[in-house]
Amino acid sequence: MTDRLYSDPDLVQFYDIENIGGDDFNYCVGFAEDARSVLDLGCGTGQLAAALSHGRSVTGVDPASPMLDVGRSRPGGDKVDWIEGDARTVRLGRRFDLVLLTGHAFQVFLTPEDQSAVLRTIAEHLAPDGLFIFDSRNPxxxxxxxxxxxxxxxxxxxxxxxxxxxxxxxxxxxxxxxxxxxxxxxxxxxxxxxxxxxxxAFPAKEDLARMLNEAGLLVEQWLGNWHGESYVDSAPEIIPIGRLR
The missing domain is CATH 2.20.25 (N-terminal domain of TfIIb)
Structure with missing residues (x-):
């Protein structure tokens, strides 16, 4: 799952330059306001994980060690628990108030089997009253x-x-x-x-809905962009928000 764009330090050095902040970053910072613990799956270089680390417990998981190295070195990185791991299989033995997977990281999982495995990982790490949020481009x-x-x-x-x-x-x-x-x-x-x-991959909303349900996750809201607008068929993004069923 770690192609050269994320595992080659020569390429990783461009990641933050091309992916600084943005609407997804801003939305998630506000969305996490009440969360005491956060699991950032596919955390990449850890911009969001580090930003959320003040006053709460944050764990960042990513399979690419060069990305995690950047995360450790950034301001706030010393407060994050960085773990090299695969979102399909990682099991941390604890649950979180918020589990997120942003930056379209969900789309690197190419098969329904792998996508379902990631959703099961989310379910395994959600607290009983916890929330999840992730994004995928609308095909x-x-x-x-x-x-x-x-x-x-x-x-x-x-x-x-x-x-x-x-x-x-x-x-x-x-x-x-x-x-x-x-x-x-x-x-x-x-x-x-x-x-x-x-x-x-570009899974359709109906396929995501089915897999989420099979993973034991209840979607309470579908967004169509990171401005918080509701999903419509022509929306650029598919962003489910929900909790354990």
Whole structure:
């Protein structure tokens, strides 16, 4: 599950530059206000976990050790319990007031079996009155159509490398719906291009609803974006919020 985009330190150094804060970060900070304990599955470089660590117990789980290394070194990182683990199989022997899985991390699990395993992990770690929240891109929005080299080309300002040209490309499997996307960084002053290929799934809302129910999870609200608006069929996001059934 740890492709080079998340496991190669040369690529990990760009992650925070391209993924600073955002609407999901802001929403989850507010959503966690009353939680005394938080489990951040697929925590990545730990931006959210570290931000939530003041005044509560926070555990961050991720399979990529270079991402966790970044988390440990960031302000507030010393207050987080960082665990290298797989969201499908990790069992911590405790329950949390809030379990979250953001940054579309759920989509790296490509099969219904793996997706169901992640949902069972959420259920296994929820306190009786705890809440869960996670996000997945709505397949009807066809967001991957924007991931062409022409549409995605951008300049990333790296603190030591300067202006780095970056772009994406993709292929979509019409049978499985799995999108294979590539990420590239052209390092200035030479011919070096860093690149990685990743695969993500786009499960439909009805499939998510079925798997959530089978995992023993009750969805109390479906959001369609990180501004808190209710889900509609054309929404860009599928964001279930709920608790144990």
């Amino acid at each position: 009807v929005a066809n967001e991957w159509q924007e991931w062409t080299p022409r549409r995605s080309e951008r300049i990333v300002m790296h603190p030591s490398l300067g202006a780095v040209k970056s772009w994406n490309d993709f292929e979509c499997d019409a049978v499985t719906g799995i999108v294979t996307y590539s990420t590239f960084y052209e390092i200035p002053g030479g011919d070096k291009i860093l690149g990685a290929e990743s695969k993500i």
